[in-house]
Amino acid sequence: MGRTVKPVRYEVEAQLLELRRYVKSLRKEDREYFENIYAEVKKHISSVSYANPLNPNELMQWSAIIELEKKIERLKRDLIQ
Numbered sequence: 001m002g003r004t005v006k007p008v009r010y011e012v013e014a015q016l017l018e019l020r021r022y023v024k025s026l027r028k029e030d031r032e033y034f035e036n037i038y039a040e041v042k043k044h045i046s047s048v049s050y051a052n053p054l055n056p057n058e059l060m061q062w063s064a065i066i067e068l069e070k071k072i073e074r075l076k077r078d079l080i081q
Helices: 008-025 028-042 045-051 057-080
Strands: none
Touching: 008 028, 008 045, 008 057, 028 057, 045 057
């Protein structure tokens, strides 16, 4: 008997496919930012998988927020030094 629930990794990739038209409509500069944020979200796939949500969208957003906060803190530290 196989899996009854798709792995979260597949769901994350499916979300990207759904966003593909949106991403194509962005200006090149914004597209690059989107791709950077998406790469950051992928760093948290293991945590999202562990939580095993029915819809990983919200946790993907939180993952992006966490990574952005980390970047802000690094920039603050660099300014202080």
